Amino acid sequence: MGTRAVLLNPGPVTLSERVRSALTSGDWCHREPEFAQLTREINAKLVAVYPEMRDAFEAVMLTGSGTSAVEAMLASFAPDDGRTLVVANGVYGERMARILAAHRKPCELLQLPWLSPLDINAVLGLLDRVSDITHIATVHHETTTGRLNDMDALGKVCRERKLPMLLDGVSSFGAEQFDPIGWNLEAVAGTANKCLHGVPGLSFVIARRRNWARARPEVGSVYLDLYGYYAGQHGDGYSPFTQSVQVALALREALDELDESGGWQARREIYRQRAARIHAELTALNVESVLNDNDCSCVLRSYLLPANLSYPVLHDDLKAQGFVIYAGQGELAKRIFRLACMGDIRQADLNALCSALQAAVAGGR
Numbered sequence: 001m002g003t004r005a006v007l008l009n010p011g012p013v014t015l016s017e018r019v020r021s022a023l024t025s026g027d028w029c030h031r032e033p034e035f036a037q038l039t040r041e042i043n044a045k046l047v048a049v050y051p052e053m054r055d056a057f058e059a060v061m062l063t064g065s066g067t068s069a070v071e072a073m074l075a076s077f078a079p080d081d082g083r084t085l086v087v088a089n090g091v092y093g094e095r096m097a098r099i100l101a102a103h104r105k106p107c108e109l110l111q112l113p114w115l116s117p118l119d120i121n122a123v124l125g126l127l128d129r130v131s132d133i134t135h136i137a138t139v140h141h142e143t144t145t146g147r148l149n150d151m152d153a154l155g156k157v158c159r160e161r162k163l164p165m166l167l168d169g170v171s172s173f174g175a176e177q178f179d180p181i182g183w184n185l186e187a188v189a190g191t192a193n194k195c196l197h198g199v200p201g202l203s204f205v206i207a208r209r210r211n212w213a214r215a216r217p218e219v220g221s222v223y224l225d226l227y228g229y230y231a232g233q234h235g236d237g238y239s240p241f242t243q244s245v246q247v248a249l250a251l252r253e254a255l256d257e258l259d260e261s262g263g264w265q266a267r268r269e270i271y272r273q274r275a276a277r278i279h280a281e282l283t284a285l286n287v288e289s290v291l292n293d294n295d296c297s298c299v300l301r302s303y304l305l306p307a308n309l310s311y312p313v314l315h316d317d318l319k320a321q322g323f324v325i326y327a328g329q330g331e332l333a334k335r336i337f338r339l340a341c342m343g344d345i346r347q348a349d350l351n352a353l354c355s356a357l358q359a360a361v362a363g364g365r
């Protein structure tokens, strides 16, 4: 592989030069005022990505991957004296249920097939049968297949039944639309290294102010207790544990870059254009999309492997040309491949990718 890797996996992403150089812009101590200031800035910029969140929500950041933010959100906000309904149609929804079980939190799992949309009638049926459900947890963009879940439909249920929504926005925050009021959104977990184009190592939870103002409950984790992060970061600015300082410097740069380039809407448009270009190429090569166009996120799409081409061969052919693609998970591993369009992907990269796809599909094996 050459020096420039074009990452088409769903994060980490190919960094822009600007973000990459911010990574080496300072050796700072996390217990000095400049880092406290950086923490405050990042938290403010995170809630400003969606202006609809700015007034009613506050963010905390933590050192860890996206799963750490999802686990921290559920450990801190999912109730012990109520029940969380997890609506899952992929790996990450099912992981939310595993996290709740690990924290011994009451949970009802609506486990849907991975290729299916959220089944609102099944949600309503469960809510009628299980009377102690107080919260709903789900995944905005289910990266397992690339499906952008119909949050408006599920959000309407949350709003009408007064059920706060705890959302995994790890692979959508920064590029897809969020409607905090329409979805009765209580909290969302996200990460630095997907649609925000930062470096892996930092993640965050954005939650309604009223959560932070509550009397601090017992949280069944020391590291993932978000109330500790909130008290520190929104007090003197310091976090309870060592933060990934250089990754934070890169995240601030990535957030500035997002803002200066037109925010999440512009990013969604760029991703859509990239995805459409790749989709047209694959369609011409008779490679079929797993989902209908309307169900796909702008971030990632899944395609059926052609009958004469195995994933390892496709992967290795493309990697030899500098492109890293992603396999399916679980029982989809042998049937699909996935292509994300986040990060610093240029027109020349797309041209070269299309040629590499043509050669790989024509070559078969």
Ligand SMILES: Cc1ncc(COP(=O)(O)O)c(C=O)c1O
Pocket (backbone or CB within 6 Å): 010, 011, 065, 066, 067, 068, 070, 092, 139, 141, 142, 143, 168, 169, 170, 171, 191
């Ligand atoms: C929707 C979603 N949730 C959670 C995760 C887990 O993130 P991480 O691998 O950074 O822990 C991912 C990773 O791709 C994801 O796509």
